Amino acid sequence: xxxxxxxxxxxxxxxxxxxxxxxxxxxxxxxxxxxxxxxxxxxxxxxxxxxxxxxxxxxxxxxxxxxxxxxxxxxxxxxxxxxxxxxxxxxxxxxxxxxxxxxxxxxxxxxxxxxxxxxxxxxxxxxxxxxxxxxxxxxxxxxxxxxxxxxxxxxxxxxxxxxxxxxxxxxxxxxxxxxxxxxxxxxxxxxxxxxxxxxxxxxxxxxxxxxxxxxxxxxxxxxxxxxxxxxxxxxxxxxxxxxxxxxxxxxxxxxxxxxxxxxxxxxxxxxxxxxxxxxxxxxxxxxxxxxxxxxxxxxxxxxxxxxxxxxxxxxxxxx
Amino acid sequence: xxxxxxxxxxxxxxxxxxxxxxxxxxxxxxxxxxxxxxxxxxxxxxxxxxxxxxxxxxxxxxxxxxxxxxxxxxxxxxxxxxxxxxxxxxxxx
Amino acid sequence: xxxxxxxxxxxxxxxxxxxxxxxxxxxxxxxxxxxxxxxxxxxxxxxxxxxxxxxxxxxxxxxxxxxxxxxxxxxxxxxxxxxxxxxxxxxxx
Amino acid sequence: xxxxxxxxxxxxxxxxxxxxxxxxxxxxxxxxxxxxxxxxxxxxxxxxxxxxxxxxxxxxxxxxxxxxxxxxxxxxxxxxxxxxxxxxxxxxxxxxxxxxxxxxxxxxxxxxxxxxxxxxxxxxxxxxxxxxxxxxxxxxxxxxxxxxxxxxxxxxxxxxxxxxxxxxxxxxxxxxxxxxxxxxxxxxxxxxxxxxxxxxxxxxxxxxxxxxxxxxxxxxxxxxxxxxxxxxxxxxxxxxxxxxxxxxxxxxxxxxxxxxxxxxxxxxxxxxxxxxxxxxxxxxxxxxxxxxxxxxxxxxxxxxxxxxxxxxxxxxxxxxxxxxxxxxxxxxxxxxxxxxxxxxxxxxxxxxxxxxxxxxxxxxxxxxxxxxxxxxxxxxxxxxxxxxxxxxxxxxxxxxxxxxxxxxxxxxxxxxxxxxxxxxxxxxxxxxxxxxxxxxxxxxxxxxxxxxxxxxxxxxxxxxxxxxxxxxxxxxxxxxxxxx
Numbered sequence: 001x002x003x004x005x006x007x008x009x010x011x012x013x014x015x016x017x018x019x020x021x022x023x024x025x026x027x028x029x030x031x032x033x034x035x036x037x038x039x040x041x042x043x044x045x046x047x048x049x050x051x052x053x054x055x056x057x058x059x060x061x062x063x064x065x066x067x068x069x070x071x072x073x074x075x076x077x078x079x080x081x082x083x084x085x086x087x088x089x090x091x092x093x094x095x096x097x098x099x100x101x102x103x104x105x106x107x108x109x110x111x112x113x114x115x116x117x118x119x120x121x122x123x124x125x126x127x128x129x130x131x132x133x134x135x136x137x138x139x140x141x142x143x144x145x146x147x148x149x150x151x152x153x154x155x156x157x158x159x160x161x162x163x164x165x166x167x168x169x170x171x172x173x174x175x176x177x178x179x180x181x182x183x184x185x186x187x188x189x190x191x192x193x194x195x196x197x198x199x200x201x202x203x204x205x206x207x208x209x210x211x212x213x214x215x216x217x218x219x220x221x222x223x224x225x226x227x228x229x230x231x232x233x234x235x236x237x238x239x240x241x242x243x244x245x246x247x248x249x250x251x252x253x254x255x256x257x258x259x260x261x262x263x264x265x266x267x268x269x270x271x272x273x274x275x276x277x278x279x280x281x282x283x284x285x286x287x288x289x290x291x292x293x294x295x296x297x298x299x300x301x302x303x304x305x306x307x308x309x310x311x312x313x314x315x316x317x318x319x
Numbered sequence: 320x321x322x323x324x325x326x327x328x329x330x331x332x333x334x335x336x337x338x339x340x341x342x343x344x345x346x347x348x349x350x351x352x353x354x355x356x357x358x359x360x361x362x363x364x365x366x367x368x369x370x371x372x373x374x375x376x377x378x379x380x381x382x383x384x385x386x387x388x389x390x391x392x393x394x395x396x397x398x399x400x401x402x403x404x405x406x407x408x409x410x411x412x
Numbered sequence: 413x414x415x416x417x418x419x420x421x422x423x424x425x426x427x428x429x430x431x432x433x434x435x436x437x438x439x440x441x442x443x444x445x446x447x448x449x450x451x452x453x454x455x456x457x458x459x460x461x462x463x464x465x466x467x468x469x470x471x472x473x474x475x476x477x478x479x480x481x482x483x484x485x486x487x488x489x490x491x492x493x494x495x496x497x498x499x500x501x502x503x504x505x
Numbered sequence: 506x507x508x509x510x511x512x513x514x515x516x517x518x519x520x521x522x523x524x525x526x527x528x529x530x531x532x533x534x535x536x537x538x539x540x541x542x543x544x545x546x547x548x549x550x551x552x553x554x555x556x557x558x559x560x561x562x563x564x565x566x567x568x569x570x571x572x573x574x575x576x577x578x579x580x581x582x583x584x585x586x587x588x589x590x591x592x593x594x595x596x597x598x599x600x601x602x603x604x605x606x607x608x609x610x611x612x613x614x615x616x617x618x619x620x621x622x623x624x625x626x627x628x629x630x631x632x633x634x635x636x637x638x639x640x641x642x643x644x645x646x647x648x649x650x651x652x653x654x655x656x657x658x659x660x661x662x663x664x665x666x667x668x669x670x671x672x673x674x675x676x677x678x679x680x681x682x683x684x685x686x687x688x689x690x691x692x693x694x695x696x697x698x699x700x701x702x703x704x705x706x707x708x709x710x711x712x713x714x715x716x717x718x719x720x721x722x723x724x725x726x727x728x729x730x731x732x733x734x735x736x737x738x739x740x741x742x743x744x745x746x747x748x749x750x751x752x753x754x755x756x757x758x759x760x761x762x763x764x765x766x767x768x769x770x771x772x773x774x775x776x777x778x779x780x781x782x783x784x785x786x787x788x789x790x791x792x793x794x795x796x797x798x799x800x801x802x803x804x805x806x807x808x809x810x811x812x813x814x815x816x817x818x819x820x821x822x823x824x825x826x827x828x829x830x831x832x833x834x835x836x837x838x839x840x841x842x843x844x845x846x847x848x849x850x851x852x853x854x855x856x857x858x859x860x861x862x863x864x865x866x867x868x869x870x871x872x873x874x875x876x877x878x879x880x881x882x883x884x885x886x887x888x889x890x891x892x893x894x895x896x897x898x899x900x901x902x903x904x905x906x907x908x909x910x911x912x913x914x915x916x917x918x919x920x921x922x923x924x925x926x927x928x929x930x931x932x933x934x935x936x937x938x939x940x941x942x943x944x945x946x947x948x949x950x951x952x953x954x955x956x957x958x959x960x961x962x963x964x965x966x967x968x969x970x971x972x973x974x975x976x977x978x979x980x981x982x983x984x985x986x987x988x989x
Contacts, residue, residue: 008415012422015456019426019449023433028441035445042452049419049463050470054455057479061486066448069486073441073493076500087436099432106424106681109706110457113684114417121687123464123471125570138472139479147476149563149572153624153636154480156518157643160617161487163525164647167610168658169494170501179404185397192390212483246522253522257515266511268565289483296490299497420684427677434670443666450673457680474683477632481676484639488669491643495650495662502655 011045032070039063052208053139056200060216065293068223072172072297134274136206143210144278148267152256155249155285162245162292169299175229186228193221201286205275211248211282215289222294233294241291248288252281321373328370335363349406357399364391419460427453440496444489451485509552510561510574512545513584513623521616528609532599535612539588539595542619546588550581558983560629560692568629568690575629575692578978579835583626583753586839587746589963590846591619593956597850598738600953601857607651611736614651618644618742625750629983631679631689634754635672638718642668645747649735660730667717667727674714681707695762695984704766712755712775719751721775721812722782725805732804733797737853740797744804745846749838752811759815760831761984772819779812780918787925791932796852796862799929800845803888806922807841813915814903820910832976833902836968839975840895843964844887850957851880857953864933868941876954878937883961885930890923895968895975 018038025031039062046055087095113119126138126146133141143151197217204210226233235241255277256267264270269277342355368388372381430450437443458474458481520538524531552559558577562568576584598615602608621641628634646668650661679689685703686694698704720728728748732740759767786806793799814834821827854877855870856862871878887894900919907915968975 002414005414005418008418012418015422016425016429019429019452023429023442023446023449031442031445035448038449038452042456045419045456046459049415049459050466051459051462051475051478054459054475054478054482057482061482062448062452066486066489069490069493070441070444073497076497092436095432095435099428102431103424103428105702105706106427106677106710107421109681109703110420110424110684111417113681113703114420114461115414119685119687121461121471121683122473122570123462123469126472127469129566129570138469139475142472142476143479145564146566146570147473147572147633150477150480150633150636153633153640154483156617156620157484157636157640158487159525160614160640160644160647161491163610163614163617164491164643164650165494167607167614167647168498168650170498179401181397181400185393188393212479242526242528246525249518250522253515253518257511257519260511265508265561265563265565266515267563293486293490296487296494299494427673430673431670434666440662440666447666447669447673450670451676454673454677454680457677458683461680461684480632480636484636488639488643488665491646492662492665492669495646495658495665499655499658499662502658 008048011041011048015041015045029074032067032074035070036063036067039067053137053210053213056208056213057216060213060220064220065216065223065297068297076172132271132274134269134271134276134278135204137204137208137210139208140204140210140278144281145269145274148252148256151285152249152252152267155252155288158289158292159245159249162295165296166300172299175227182228186224189224190221190234193217193224197221197286197290201282204282205279211285212289214282215286216293218286218290219293219297222290223297226294226298233298235291235294235298244287244291245295246288248281248285251284255281321376325370325373328366328373332363332365332367332370335359335366339363350403353399353403357395361392361395364388415465416460416463419463420457423453423456423460425453426450426456429453440492444492448485448489451481455481508559508561509545509548510559510576510627511563513542513549513588513627514574514620516545517542517616517619517623521613521620524609524612524616531609531612532603535615536595536599538616539592539619542623543588543592546581546584546623549576550585553577553581553981554978558981560983569688569693572633573629573690573692574627575983576627577983578981579753579756580626580983582835582839582975582978583749584623586749586842587619587622587626590745590842590960591615591622591742593960594738594741594846594850597741597853597953597956600951601736601738601853607653611648611651614644614648615738618648618747622746622750626753629691631682631691631694633689635676635679638672638675638750638754641747641750642672642718645743648739649731649743651739652734652736654734656730657734660727660734663727664731671714671717674717675711678707678709678711678714681710691757691762692984695764698763698765700766704763708758708763708766709771711758715751715755715758716775719748719755719808720805721778721808722785722805723778725782725786725808728805729798729801732801733795737797737849737856740800740853741846741849744801744849745842748804748808749842752808752838756834760818761982767819769816769819772816775812776814776816776915779809779815780915782806782809782812783918783922784809784925787922787929791925791929793929794863794865796855796864796867796933797849799864799933800848800852803848803926803929804841804845806926807837807845807888810900810903810922811838813918814906816912817903817906817910817915820912821906826906826909828980829902829976830906832979833899833906835979836895836972836975837899837903840887840899840964840968843960843968844884844894844896847880847957847960847964848884848888850953850960851877851884854951854953854957864936866941867933867936868939870937872940874954876958878934880954880957880961881937882934883958883965885934887961887964889926889930893969894965895972896964898969898972 022031022034022038043055043058046058130138130141133145135141197214200209201214222233259268260266339356339359343352346352346355365388368384372384427450430446433446434443455478458478462471462474517538520534524534553576561574563572602611621637621644625637628637646661646665650658683689686697688694717724732743783806786802790799790802818830821830852862887896890896890900
């Protein structure tokens, strides 16, 4: 046994153990807290596998924001009871057998493809084209240049999900006034988070960071504000909020279409401009992602919805 | 020599973490546990950070690490306060 | 490449553990946790494919895919939680 | 500008954003957006018919590193169906949602759903397909709970959770493909793929996920509650288009991508499940008490028919006979898409007028709503597979493939399935054309009745008489080894 593998084996074992504990804990609160720990451990694994961009995103989104959403769901009492389904013994046995067989099959394939005969994947190509992409962080190059279309559609997914949150949910009760200690912390923390988000956004072009990490950090600022009793969580209302939500997808799409109309292909940046265009898109995307994530935490509006603003309301009353 | 010092600092930092974890598991009530956790972890993190800064040897990195330590201090102080306040309120009612 | 294999196999185990819990659990919150663990397993497989040893540059494509997947996963989680909350409220009314 | 492939995605997306920004104009933006999407699809179709399959490398990067959009015969046919159906449903929805508080929300999500469908039919990249699947699933879930009732929310939540599990299965398949072949581009993959453990395991995981989404028996249980509790225009697109998207992907994977890999046994298993789905779905539909529930179970049965083709396609040698069978499959899917959306819209009209959709109390429908009763009859003709509907021709070809391959086992399935479909259709028509007071009288033909009857006419007449277009288009393939 090679001793250098020990840390990796330890990390992998801890991941599996934590996942087991998350999935089999009968106390939901405990499960959620363990899940947050699982996310943090995963962030360490990403760092170990030389994926600092992911480590940042996992800590902010996977552990942080998911954790906040799940905890607030517990507070709403939407846990319900935690019994396992009343499946018959045979059924459970069959499920376990299925799981075992599939794990072995997937593991076998992974062994064949990773260990037995390594395949040359896209690493070399992606790194070779980096010069022409306008940024020097390869992950940002993939996200906003090579596979920018994926990212565009992903922003649309976020938009659809947040519209869904707003359609079904009413706004949650806010929190009461915090004590002086927390209040003081908020006054330090929120500006710091905003500055950090700006830094992550800017640095994403050449180092780990980018729109998603920055958006999540900004959203964290909003959530902290709400915890401190600011019910709006720093978001505007009505029309402005709609523009904020649309900004990311809109700027992305319009720039892409602009390139098509001016003779290039869709999302084919002129090479000299690609760096600045990517930055513009990322700024808009950061704003939209942050707004969407804060809205997801806050829930819908108690008075109908954001698609109807004051002017519409007055009109409908008068007509 | 410097490296040796750094390693020493890192290891003593880690042992503080370890003690804190033991305290968390073994101490009888919430306040004592919080005490063990925050004290040990803040000190442990501080030692760890000084050690890492020495190993790295650049001033900029040392500043960044210091910032991290300060933030962690702020967060742990505030959250320990909130938790104990909550516990007190619940005990009273 | 042994490291990559260790993590990839861990990913496979996490994925199937998540599937198992999704099938066995009845209420939403445990199922959502299970689906998120499932996702973590898939992401771990992708990232371990990108890792080519400490000296070679990593493959950035899977990293970008996982970043996309993370954002999609949290969007879906948020939607499911909102739906569940509304159902809960309706049951109380 | 000479490559129109981005427009079917960009036009509805742009309209969705505009509808979100100007909610008071959302109805007009929605209608205009649907019409312009139709125009964009027509543009693409013309080019494919004239010059064969087209490809657009997004961002100018070679497919592999970048993402390619591709349109061939199969995707163009699916695009045409989805855009025509959604245009008609949009006209209906403009009446249905005209006084609803949820009007603006509906239009934004509606346009996002069309975006997702078009993006899915055009995508040439496996991971991009995952993103489009998620977009489709999430927007469909939100649309399905616009009704706001407890049942619809519960059904939507189950749909969401299962959909997520399905996408995870699909995604891990994509991961294994990337592990084994180092590419996500489907054309490169079609050339590189070979039979082996990687391809088998990846294909079964991806297919498993898609089977959940396409509601093949026994994974159909989520469909009837979700489809029957949604608002009528939403049920129409869920049944007609969203389920078809998953079936389309299975076809794509099996025929174009994994042509080398698919074994007779695997195809036979799916065919058998399809057979059970035909019998079971039709049987439950026959006993359904509510019109929309009957329609939903009929969808389960009709999806089953599509899977009956798989073992036949796997057995037929590559060439004209197989293309004919493939064309029949597509024709059946298209006919069902038009007929089922017409059916759900008609059910919506009845429900709004009568306040319920209990089949046994539908007496008087024919007198009160003659156009809608006629729509139900026409849609029924297409669901059974009577001439001159497209499904008649399709089932004819299905039978002839059964004769060619000698897989006689499917013969009783088709016969009994058709009889059962006839039984549930005539049971419904019997009540609808009987005298009674279940549905109040109406004075004129409403705007909401027209789209349904047009859709039903498309299913019975248009697809019946112009079916040759389908057979001409299907062999045009963007993927090596696929389609012919």
